[in-house]
Amino acid sequence: xxxxxxxxxxxxxxxxxxxxxxxxxxxxxxxxxxxxxxxxxxxxxxxxxxxxxxxxxxxxxxxxxxxxxxxxxxxxxxxxxxxxxxxxxxxxxxxxxxxxxxxxxxxxxxxxxxxxxxxxxxxxxxxxxxxxxxxxxxxxxxxxxxxxxxxxxxxxxxxxxxxxxxxxxxxxxxxxxxxxxxxxxxxxxxxxxxxxxxxxxxxxxxxxxxxxxxxxxxxxxxxxxxxxxxxxxxxx
Numbered sequence: 001x002x003x004x005x006x007x008x009x010x011x012x013x014x015x016x017x018x019x020x021x022x023x024x025x026x027x028x029x030x031x032x033x034x035x036x037x038x039x040x041x042x043x044x045x046x047x048x049x050x051x052x053x054x055x056x057x058x059x060x061x062x063x064x065x066x067x068x069x070x071x072x073x074x075x076x077x078x079x080x081x082x083x084x085x086x087x088x089x090x091x092x093x094x095x096x097x098x099x100x101x102x103x104x105x106x107x108x109x110x111x112x113x114x115x116x117x118x119x120x121x122x123x124x125x126x127x128x129x130x131x132x133x134x135x136x137x138x139x140x141x142x143x144x145x146x147x148x149x150x151x152x153x154x155x156x157x158x159x160x161x162x163x164x165x166x167x168x169x170x171x172x173x174x175x176x177x178x179x180x181x182x183x184x185x186x187x188x189x190x191x192x193x194x195x196x197x198x199x200x201x202x203x204x205x206x207x208x209x210x211x212x213x214x215x216x217x218x219x220x221x222x223x224x225x226x227x228x229x230x231x232x233x234x235x236x
Contacts, residue, residue: 041141042157044183049075051213052205061195078214088232095214101228102220109216110225138162144175149187150203153180179205 051073058066071082082091082104089104099112144156154177161172172192179186182205190198 040157040159041143042155042178044178044185046074046184047182047207049209050182050205050207051209052202055199055201055203057197057199059197059199073209073213075209075211075214080213090232093214093216100216101225102216103228103231106231107217107220108223108228108231109220110223110228112225146180147177149177149179150201152186152205154178154186155180182207 051071054070054072056068056070058068060066068083071080073080077096079094080091082089084090091102091104093100093102100109101112102109138161140160142158142160144158147154147156157176157178159174159176161174172190174188174190176185176189177187178184179202184202185200186202186205188198188200
């Protein structure tokens with residue numbers, strides 16, 4: 001549960017950073033200036049077309065490490081996320097014509113649009129909208145200036161979140177690097193009060209996109225999502 005909450009917090013920080021450019025921003029703030037705000041003092045915008053590999057590393061307080069790599073791609077309204085479980089390669093396609101899940105090694109896919117299962121079950125994720133409207137805490141941002149990350153120019157910020165739930169106050173700190181050319185978070189490092197550390201990094205970044213990534217392969221068999229889900233669950 002702690003890991004899930006931290007991942008949701010990290011997602012909140014990254015999604016908050018990639019909100020519309022119409023929101024207030026303070027990109028000209030002097031380095032080391034600290035402000036307290038519910039929105040980031042910088043503005044970013046996800047490129048309309050790009051590919052990258054996102055590596056998420058979670059180091060638990062007991063020293064165990066979990067690394068997840070996801071290939072991400074966007075071409076306008078089309079998106080693809082591809083990741084690998086212990087034994088399965090899974091791709092999620094969000095296309096103008098629908099949303100699909102593909103098991104790449106088994107060459108099967110399912111259409112998610114007409115098969116929404118267990119809408120109130122434990123598998124539901126906390127939505128960014130829910131997190132963004134949770135005001136039980138304060139967020140402060142500090143501009144740390146410019147820094148090179150993997151050979152790319154970026155602007156570095158420190159974000160500190162103090163949240164209060166049921167009388168308990170938790171503290172987390174995130175360092176986040178915003179790529180100057182792409183205007184997206186290219187790296188982040190989050191540390192929680194219990195010592196858990198989460199690192200996100202983008203690599204293999206390119207604004208040239210392979211359009212075939214957004215096509216359903218002709219040799220894949222379509223199956224019900226309930227069957228595809230069982231195949232995934234059998235490997236966990």
